[in-house]
Amino acid sequence: MPKKILIADDDTNIVKLLAARLKANNYDVIAAFDGAQTLRMAHEAKPDLIILDIRMPAGSGISTYEKLIMSSNTALIPVIFITAYANEEIRHKVTELGAEGFITKPFDADELLGMVRHALKEKVDEEPGPRKSPYWVLEEEK
Amino acid sequence: MTKIPEYIYRQSRVGLFILSLLMVFLFGVIDTVTGPQFSLSIFYLIPILFATWFIGRRYGFIISIVSAATWLAADLISTGQYTFSIVPLWNASIRLGFFIIISYAFSEIKKAGARNSLLASIVEYSSDAIIGVSREGIIFSWNEGAEQVFGYSSSEAVGRSANFLVPPDRDNEEKQFLEKANKGEYIERMDTVRFRKDGTLIDVSMSVSPIKDESGYIIGSSSIIRDITSQRQLESLKEDFINKVSHELRTPLTSIREAVSQVLDGIHGEITPAQKEFLNIPFQEIDRMKRLINNLLEVSKIEADMIILKKEVFDLVQVTREIIIFFRPQADKTGIELRENINSDKFEVLADKDKIKEIIINLVGNAIKFTKKGYIEISIREKSGLIEFIITDTGPGIPEEELPKIFDKFHQFEDYEGRIREGSGLGLVITKDLIRLHGGEIWVESKINIGTTFTFTLPGDIKS
Numbered sequence: 001m002p003k004k005i006l007i008a009d010d011d012t013n014i015v016k017l018l019a020a021r022l023k024a025n026n027y028d029v030i031a032a033f034d035g036a037q038t039l040r041m042a043h044e045a046k047p048d049l050i051i052l053d054i055r056m057p058a059g060s061g062i063s064t065y066e067k068l069i070m071s072s073n074t075a076l077i078p079v080i081f082i083t084a085y086a087n088e089e090i091r092h093k094v095t096e097l098g099a100e101g102f103i104t105k106p107f108d109a110d111e112l113l114g115m116v117r118h119a120l121k122e123k124v125d126e127e128p129g130p131r132k133s134p135y136w137v138l139e140e141e142k
Numbered sequence: 143m144t145k146i147p148e149y150i151y152r153q154s155r156v157g158l159f160i161l162s163l164l165m166v167f168l169f170g171v172i173d174t175v176t177g178p179q180f181s182l183s184i185f186y187l188i189p190i191l192f193a194t195w196f197i198g199r200r201y202g203f204i205i206s207i208v209s210a211a212t213w214l215a216a217d218l219i220s221t222g223q224y225t226f227s228i229v230p231l232w233n234a235s236i237r238l239g240f241f242i243i244i245s246y247a248f249s250e251i252k253k254a255g256a257r258n259s260l261l262a263s264i265v266e267y268s269s270d271a272i273i274g275v276s277r278e279g280i281i282f283s284w285n286e287g288a289e290q291v292f293g294y295s296s297s298e299a300v301g302r303s304a305n306f307l308v309p310p311d312r313d314n315e316e317k318q319f320l321e322k323a324n325k326g327e328y329i330e331r332m333d334t335v336r337f338r339k340d341g342t343l344i345d346v347s348m349s350v351s352p353i354k355d356e357s358g359y360i361i362g363s364s365s366i367i368r369d370i371t372s373q374r375q376l377e378s379l380k381e382d383f384i385n386k387v388s389h390e391l392r393t394p395l396t397s398i399r400e401a402v403s404q405v406l407d408g409i410h411g412e413i414t415p416a417q418k419e420f421l422n423i424p425f426q427e428i429d430r431m432k433r434l435i436n437n438l439l440e441v442s443k444i445e446a447d448m449i450i451l452k453k454e455v456f457d458l459v460q461v462t463r464e465i466i467i468f469f470r471p472q473a474d475k476t477g478i479e480l481r482e483n484i485n486s487d488k489f490e491v492l493a494d495k496d497k498i499k500e501i502i503i504n505l506v507g508n509a510i511k512f513t514k515k516g517y518i519e520i521s522i523r524e525k526s527g528l529i530e531f532i533i534t535d536t537g538p539g540i541p542e543e544e545l546p547k548i549f550d551k552f553h554q555f556e557d558y559e560g561r562i563r564e565g566s567g568l569g570l571v572i573t574k575d576l577i578r579l580h581g582g583e584i585w586v587e588s589k590i591n592i593g594t595t596f597t598f599t600l601p602g603d604i605k606s
Contacts, residue, residue, distance in 0.1 A: 011393060011397070013397040013401075014393075014396060014397060014400075017397060017400040017401055017404065018400075020404055020409055020410070021400065021404060021409065024404075024407075024409040055389070084388070084389045084390075084392035084393045084396065085385060085388070085389055087385060088450075088452075092452075104392070105392045105393060105395070105396035106392060106395045106396040106399045106400070106428070106432050107396065107400075109400065109403055109404075109407070
């Protein structure tokens with residue numbers, strides 16, 4: 001069964017293009033266009049991965065992510081951030097929070113797909129790195 | 143410190159000396175003729191009036207009156223006849239000696255007074271707050287700048303503890319400043335936050351220095367405080383602008399690139415080789431534009447002081463070898479040798495790893511772009527406490543007249559065949575600035591048709 005990916009981005013062109021790219025690689029795709037909708041769909045549809053834009057109406061990507069990891073239903077869904085802000089502070093902030101990946105626009109399709117496969121723990125050509133989970137999950141596993 | 147111009151001193155001293163010689167001679171002659179006296183004769187009054195006028199003009203009314211009085215006093219106490227002919231000359235020189243000493247002493251006092259009032263008015267009317275604090279931390283001086291910056295008048299502030307301007311979360315700061323200043327240390331331009339009278343917080347930059355008395359004992363400290371709130375606001379506006387522009391430029395570029403890329407990848411149906419060839423043109427140009435936007439953003443960030451280095455200790459050799467592996471296929475394709483000349487297995491540096499990678503990739507990338515035959519050699523060595531990173535190529539070389547300009551913004555030079563080389567003209571600017579931020583230097587040596595060598599240094603405090 002194909003894995004389900006939730007794309008959250010207010011730019012419809014990006015959503016359309018990302019959906020086409022992911023569908024071509026045999027993923028199921030659902031889309032949300034703002035923060036509130038993303039939260040709702042993450043709870044209802046239980047995606048295997050969320051690709052989250054940072055600048056969105058009704059709750060930025062970061063605040064949405066913080067809400068996602070606060071809820072036990074959605075805390076374990078891996079999240080890849082995608083943003084046109086080339087701000088290193090944001091990158092450090094989200095990796096510290098435990099995000100699976102961070103991609104700046106304009107992205108490279110291969111880079112994105114590699115990150116998606118890695119986040120979904122699918123087989124990748126290269127050696128997978130250590131999984132970055134939210135900090136309390138790491139503590140539980142100990 | 144105020145400095146009285148040298149020539150005024152010299153002029154007044156030479157003038158006084160010549161005048162006093164003349165006067166000793168003249169008054170000696172008069173005294174011989176008239177004998178010791180205190181009279182209103184024209185011979186007596188003219189020289190006194192002349193001297194009084196001269197002194198008065200130069201040093202002021204009071205000084206001239208006092209000097210004239212000493213002159214007259216000398217006459218009032220000497221009576222009788224002169225026994226020796228040298229006595230009147232001697233008297234005259236003693237009188238003049240007093241005259242000159244008194245006028246000189248007064249003039250010095252007056253100059254010092256002028257200097258002090260000049261300094262005081264510089265302090266008073268400075269737009270920066272200048273505050274004098276005693277050893278115990280009590281404010282004893284508060285200038286007009288301080289009134290403007292903090293909103294407290296001098297009478298409200300003097301006598302209070304300097305702590306009353308400090309926000310609670312920085313309570314210890316003023317105490318530390320005081321301790322440092324009392325030990326004779328200086329604090330240079332520290333950025334911090336202070337309270338205004340109206341309760342608002344302002345960003346300030348402050349310098350603290352000890353105040354010493356004449357014997358060198360520290361009697362307190364002076365703080366110069368500049369309000370940098372508006373400067374800060376401007377900086378953050380600039381930062382916002384740069385972030386926004388970059389965001390707005392990248393967003394459409396993302397859609398364009400991905401759409402072209404998907405058609406090229408055949409996601410939306412097979413395409414013909416000709417279609418593929420022509421779609422590759424926009425695809426490559428988009429990548430070029432992406433690089434340009436990234437570079438422009440980086441240059442603006444450097445200029446706006448928005449780059450914060452994330453320093454860590456890492457092995458420069460390992461980073462370099464990774465980059466060599468990355469560039470090897472490209473070098474093989476052109477048929478040039480990409481080799482290393484590193485003596486040590488490890489060169490640990492304390493630097494921002496990503497930025498150092500960017501610097502090396504930029505320089506090696508340039509070498510690969512321009513070198514069509516021969517080799518590119520990367521060496522790392524330690525030289526007098528610095529780490530030297532050297533990239534030598536056997537490329538076409540850079541003309542001598544171009545060399546000083548290659549680190550200029552948007553400088554693109556022609557190669558010897560007259561073609562303008564591609565690139566944004568920003569790569570070397572960024573490279574240089576990033577090295578400078580790390581406390582290093584970069585320079586270039588080049589000979590036409592022989593090759594080019596770029597060398598940059600990094601501080602090598604951390605050794606393996």
